Amino acid sequence: MANDFCWFELVTTDTAAAGAFYEAVIGWTSEMSSGPSGPYTIFKTADGIPVGGMLEMKDMPPAWLGYVAVDDVDAFAGKVQAAGGQIHKAPQDIPGVGRFAVVADPQGAVFVLFKGAPATPPLQPAPMSPGSxxxxxxxxxxxxxxxxxxxxxxxxxxxxxxxxxxxxxxxxxxxxxxxxxxxxxxxxxxxxxxxxxxxxxxxxxxxxxxxxxxxxxxxxxxxxxxxxxxxxxxxxxxxxxxxxxxxx
The missing domain is CATH 3.10.180.10 (2,3-Dihydroxybiphenyl 1,2-Dioxygenase, domain 1)
Structure with missing residues (x-):
């Protein structure tokens, strides 16, 4: 749904250790993929529904990022800036996946604007279900x-x-x-x-x-x-x- 959170991503210093931790605690399974910044882990529920991802970055504190679905990443990035927010990563494409921008609100909380490439929305797990x-x-x-x-x-x-x-x-x-x-x-x-x-x-x-x-x-x-x-x-x-x- 537009203007709602649609994906969650962990940026961490040790993807192998973090992946093992979240698989044990939350019950996710993981699948290796690739992204614009290198290897990318996709977390899935026990039913096989993708709910989030993970990538390794050694030079920033570990944090979860939420992706908000929008109909025009560039236009929304402009709105963020006009309202006093910041652009941390300018809009760019992930081939075959979609377009995104990393931004922050005027108080500094970071989130991601995202428009997916596929025409059909991805499956969503049931609310409150394990792994959702x-x-x-x-x-x-x-x-x-x-x-x-x-x-x-x-x-x-x-x-x-x-x-x-x-x-x-x-x-x-x-x-x-x-x-x-x-x-x-x-x-x-x-x-x-x-x-x-x-x-x-x-x-x-x-x-x-x-x-x-x-x-x-x-x-x-x-x-x-x-x-x-x-x-x-x-x-x-x-x-x-x-x-x-x-x-x-």
Whole structure:
């Protein structure tokens, strides 16, 4: 769907180690491919549906990037710049795959604009299913200013507001349905960033798998509206990620 997240990508310093970690923790399988920057790993659910990718870059901190589907990468890159954002990688083609640009919002959170080459949209796993990528969360310096930027860019609208006490509010957003949330995290490290939630089959066992394979649990399990539980974590290379599912 246009103006929604359509792909997720891990840029890391050690793809072999990171791939083994996420396969164990999330339950993905992986397939080697190639991209404009060299070897490219594709993560798939147990049903064989591609949901994300991974590439190795030694000169930048490990991080997950979210791709937002747009109908014109160049036009949207211009809108990002006009609204005070930055262009980190100018629009370019991936032969046979599509066109992309790496950009950042005015507060510095990085994301990717993408238009796929195929006419038919790729398969999407069922929401909340193991291995699916089901929630996108912005840790902003100022969520209200961030929302103004993204709503102007993508037409995102506000959904539910969740009070968080002294931390303020958690504003969910999306199009016809909510697919993410944002809040003001006044000490985000290493700065404002997007955090992506992956579905798992049993939150408690996933917590143990994170620990057993060298990752760290940063928060949770914490119950969220709807009865699911969420956990924030860090992989062994330093990339932040999160997962959600039911207890047990």
């Amino acid at each position: 990528l089901g929630w996108s969360e912005l840790h902003a310096a100022d969520w209200e200013a961030a929302f103004a930027f993204y709503s102007g860019l993508f037409g995102w609208v506000k959904h539910d507001v969740v009070p968080m006490g002294e931390m303020g509010v958690y504003q969910t957003f999306g199009l016809s349905q909510a697919f993410g949330g944002m809040f003001s995290n006044h000490q985000p490290a290493p700065g404002p960033y997007w955090l992506y939630y992956f579905g798992v089959d049993g939150v408690d066992s996933a917590v143990e798998r994170v620990k057993a394979h060298g990752g760290q649990i940063l928060m949770g399990p914490a119950e969220v509206p709807g009865g699911a539980f969420v956990v924030n974590a860090q992989d062994p290379q330093g990339g932040f990620f999160a997962f959600l599912g039911m207890r047990g």
